Every structure is written in C-alpha cells, then in structure tokens.
Amino acid sequence: QVTLKESGPVLVKPTETLTLTCTVSGFSLSNARMGVSWIRQPPGKALEWLAHIFSNDEKSYSTSLKSRLTISKDTSKSQVVLTMTNMDPVDTATYYCARIRGAVADYWGQGTLVTVSS
Amino acid sequence: EIVLTQSPGTLSLSPGERATLSCRASQSVSSSYLAWYQQKPGQAPRLLIYGASSRATGIPDRFSGSGSGTDFTLTISRLEPEDFAVYYCQQYGSSRSLTFGGGTKVEIK
Numbered sequence: 098q099v100t101l102k103e104s105g106p107v108l109v110k111p112t113e114t115l116t117l118t119c120t121v122s123g124f125s126l127s128n129a130r131m132g133v134s135w136i137r138q139p140p141g142k143a144l145e146w147l148a149h150i151f152s153n154d155e156k157s158y159s160t161s162l163k164s165r166l167t168i169s170k171d172t173s174k175s176q177v178v179l180t181m182t183n184m185d186p187v188d189t190a191t192y193y194c195a196r197i198r199g200a201v202a203d204y205w206g207q208g209t210l211v212t213v214s215s
Numbered sequence: 216e217i218v219l220t221q222s223p224g225t226l227s228l229s230p231g232e233r234a235t236l237s238c239r240a241s242q243s244v245s246s247s248y249l250a251w252y253q254q255k256p257g258q259a260p261r262l263l264i265y266g267a268s269s270r271a272t273g274i275p276d277r278f279s280g281s282g283s284g285t286d287f288t289l290t291i292s293r294l295e296p297e298d299f300a301v302y303y304c305q306q307y308g309s310s311r312s313l314t315f316g317g318g319t320k321v322e323i324k
Contacts, residue, residue: 134313144252144260144303146313157311160216193259200248200307203271205259 099123101133101194101206108212109184119177119194119206126172127152132197133177135168137190138208145190149197150177186213217241219304219316227324234291236319238304243284248307251280251289254318255300263302264289291321299323 105117117135124131134149148158148168158166162181170177177194191210195202218241228234238249246267252260262271264280267287277292291298304316 136313136315143317144254144305144315146315149311149313151311155311159312195259197313199265201250201262201265201305202252202260202313203262203265205261208259 099196099204101196101204103192103194103206103209105192105209105211107210108214110215111185111213113184115179115181115184115188115211117179117181117192117194117209117211119179121175121177121194121196124196126170126175126177129153130198133170134195134197134202135177135179136193136195136202137188138193139187139190142190147181147192148179184213189213216310216312217244217306217308217314219306219314221302221304221316221319223319224317225320225322227322228294229324230294230296232294234289234294234298234321236289236291236302236321238282238287238289238316240285240287240306244287244306246283249280249282249287250305250307252303252305253298253300254303260303294321296323 132151135147150168165182167180191208193208194206196204220239222237249267251264254260268280279290301318301320
C-alpha cells in the first residue's frame with residue numbers, strides 16, 4: 098500500500114525558511130521509475146508544481162521559484178525534504194507531496210496547510 | 216515553458232448529463248505526458264487519466280480522455296453526484312517539470 102505523508106510547521110513568519118518532510122511507504126525512493134514531487138495549492142486556487150527529485154538524486158525545480166527551493170531525500174528514512182526560503186504571505190498554501198511514476202502523480206499525500214503570517 | 220489553459224472555468228450541469236472539459240496547450244504536448252486529475256473539497260487530487268486517454272486504476276469507464284498536439288478533452292459521459300468536483304489537466308515537460316492547468320469546476324446546476 099503506497100502512502101505519502103507531509104509534515105512540518107503550520108505557521109511560519111515572513112522571511113523565515115519553511116522545511117517540509119514527506120515520509121513515504123509502500124515504495125522505495127531508489128526505484129528507478131519513480132520520484133517525488135512537491136506541489137502546492139493556495140486557498141481556492143490551482144495546483145502549482147514546485148520541485149521534483151528522481152531516484153538517481155537528480156532534481157528539477159519550478160523556474161519561477163528555483164532560487165528559493167531545495168529538495169533532497171534520505172532513502173534510508175524514506176523521506177523527501179523541501180526547503181523554501183524567504184517565505185511570504187503569498188506562499189500560504191496547502192503543500193502536497195506526490196509520487197511521480199513516469200509522467201504522472203499517481204499517489205498524493207493528504208497535504209499540509211502552511212500559513213505565512215507575522 | 217508550456218502553459219495549459221482549461222475551459223470553461225465553471226461548468227454547470229445536472230446529474231446524468233454529459234460533461235466535456237477542454238485543456239489547450241500553448242505548444243504541442245506529447246500525448247504520453249498528458250494527464251487529468253479530479254479534486255474534491257478538502258481532498259488531494261486523484262489521478263483519473265494518463266497518457267491522454269488511459270484510465271487510472273479504479274476509474275469508472277464514464278470518464279474518458281482524448282486529444283493530441285495542443286488540444287485535449289476529458290469527457291464524463293453521464294454525471295454522477297460524486298463527479299461534481301474540480302478537474303485539472305497536467306503535462307510533463309522536456310525540462311522534467313510538471314505543469315497544471317487552471318482547473319475546471321463542474322458544479323450542480
């Protein structure tokens with residue numbers, strides 16, 4: 098059974114750095130055909146892809162947010178970590194991690210709402 | 216960077232009716248890399264269609280996808296009460312990135 102679960106702070110202050118962890122089960126982060134992406138969704142708005150990490154540790158980032166994002170993984174812990182620097186109220190959103198198999202997100206975490214406010 | 220434009224923004228229909236949702240890409244997309252998702256309030260998106268026309272596991276056959284190049288369509292042949300939701304198209308780009316459309320809300324008329 099494949100599951101993903103996001104964890105991290107529910108509230109961060111402007112200018113702070115956000116660190117989110119995605120803990121996966123039911124598959125290995127070293128599986129060649131799979132990777133994990135982070136995707137966010139501001140309240141009432143559309144989905145926005147942020148970053149992806151492949152099984153071989155290669156990474157790709159949203160062009161518009163690349164300077165603020167870092168994605169990494171710890172295969173032994175089955176965890177993928179996303180950091181986003183210099184948080185702003187416009188970054189308030191539900192943050193999802195999702196398994197990417199081929200070209201699609203076939204399994205998603207439940208999401209975690211992060212609010213940016215002083 | 217490819218932009219996906221979904222239309223209409225909102226579709227008001229009654230149960231039993233047919234829903235036709237459009238996803239238009241700013242440049243040609245490989246059909247292999249076009250997917251559709253359904254999202255209900257308070258829930259994560261769920262994969263419906265991948266490869267433009269293949270249903271994901273457990274997806275009823277009233278959902279179908281079609282299209283190629285820059286124009287793709289998701290069709291729900293007969294709307295069930297549980298189908299009223301927001302639908303997103305997604306493509307996987309050559310830069311190994313994902314792009315989502317802005318979504319179409321299917322609401323009860």
